[in-house]
Amino acid sequence: MRILLIEDDSEAASYLTKAFNEAGHLVHHASDGEEGYFLADDGVYDVMVIDRMLPKRDGLSIISSLRAEKNNIPALILSALGEVDDKVEGLRSGGDDYLAKPFAFSELLARIEVLSKRNNKNNDDTTILKLVDLELNRLSHTVIRSGKSISLQPREFRLLEYFMRNKGQVVTRTMLLENVWDYHFDPQTNVIDVHISRLRSKIDKGFDVQLLHTIRGAGYVLRDESQGEG
């Protein structure tokens, strides 16, 4: 994956570049707003990570300009401003995701990977989502595994749908809370874990191949690990 990183803090930029490289991604770093806009305009990147406050040109205006030119490169905004309202403002200006500093790298990586996939194949309108023998029908709201119907609560259905649409991608707890429940605050307790274990007991219990996995220190992933690289 080719990542455009627009970040003026050189130390943070070199740390992120290194970490993305280790995760197997190519990074191009721009240290100010004008250079960043110039590079983003090239259209060769899968995703862009952009700091909100930049010298020469601020992050939100770069995104607005790109969107006005019909450049839909997925953009994740990084910012020291972490209030819900700041997030809303960031997303309104055309950003696709928002992460407040300081953050865990695993969180950033998971979000970037999900964002870049979203741009590749727009599977929003696929009726049936499939992984191995697990099938989810978005129209009839049914879930079948190995021919057996699985009954899910509405929220469990949405949770599984999110996993299915991002299969093979690590998703974090906050991503689930934002996308499945539409909350942007940080609950003091891990409410999500219990939902996952309930969902897991419904879709994985009694089957040989486990699909829903916990990634320590990062989140969860829905993938078939029996087939080698997922």
Next chain:
Amino acid sequence: MIKIHLPIFLKTTAFRLTILYMTVFIALSLAIIAYFSYSASYRLQNQLDETIENEIAGLRLHYNERGARGLLEHVQNRSQQPGAPALLVMNHQGRGLTGNIRTLPPDFLSRDRKKVHPLFYDQASPSGVVESKLAMVRIFDLNNSFYLVIGRDVEEREEFKRLISGFITITFIALVVLSFLSWYLVGRRVLYRIDDISKTSLKIVSGNLSERLNVEGSGDEFDRLAINLNQMLNRIEALMAGLKDVSDNIAHDLKTPLSRMRNKVDLVLSRPDAKRDDLRDALENTILECDYLIRTFDALLQIAHLEAGGKAFDTSEIGISQLVKDISELYEPLVEEAGFSFQTLLPPEELLIQGNRELISQALANILDNAIKYGISSDAEVSCIKIALKRDDKKTELIVSDNGPGISKNEYKKVIKRFARLEPSRQQKGSGLGLSLVNAVAKLHGGSLNFDDNKPGLVVTFSLPN
């Protein structure tokens, strides 16, 4: 420039206002009195002239009809009647023939015939009493044979003038006295209240924040001012106390994890035989502690932000029943896993309020987190968390109750303070900021957060205005 140092009471607004009102009022009164006295004396003068003309016409008539004799007889009679005009008939040699004027000043007869002249004279009444009088008189030459002096007493008019001027003087004195009296009374009271406020504020400035201004209970403007200032002082005192609490607690709640973190890293580094796994553990632990610190900072910042309320938070019309359903649905598995039964009592219809969905959701989530942490009953069978929604004509109440150990009444106020955690050992994980945030959210929406005894257990009531 010479600056005149007035005594303090002369510098008061009350004094200046009194002087101003007094001046305006006196000027107005004087104008009214002047107008009335002028028009009255003008009328009197006219009346006087008319009377004299009539009198002359009458005398002329008598003279024409009955000659000098008739005139003299008439004058004789006329001058003896009560209220008679001043009359004197003289022959051309200047000898008085008849009339009630006893003497004339010398050369009086040579004066202008066309004008009215004032004349002091002695009047002999029929009873023989002699009175000194003032009259306005005219002099006539009757057919070159008699001089006729005829006039009208002006005693009446002079009396009227005296009356008016007496009245003006009394009014003026009364006005001045009353003004000064009212200024004295009003000014003294105002000065007293202001001195009181100044004295108290000096005490407050010198550090005694618990001082309050006197409220007399009369509900006047000074009371209102004092009440408002006292409210401001209460807020300042609460903020100061909050600040002190926060700094005390920052020492404990932020420095503790920092020193723990430092100690652990120190310990691992100081061991020459530290294995790779030990180092990894230490680093992972450091990240956990960092995350805790970041969360605490975020929560503190959010609370400060909400309490400042400066930035307008997006509010919209939200269905509170749906909001409660959503959060209940999110928390239900966790609540049940923690050993509680879970009940949600919602009214059948949707209740709409103006608010920020995200913040109210977070508030409810925090209340539930708290109930899960502290609301477990010693009898595991009956542990139950209930959420109820009630509305009256003013407010909508979100009530979360548990039947755990609860907290004592005198601690209700304490739990909404930042970093407040009631168990001194702080065994339970948590920042101690959860309920402070709930309180800040309630206040931002113009609502409140209250606690009550569930006997046993705690009832938390989060109320929002409709």
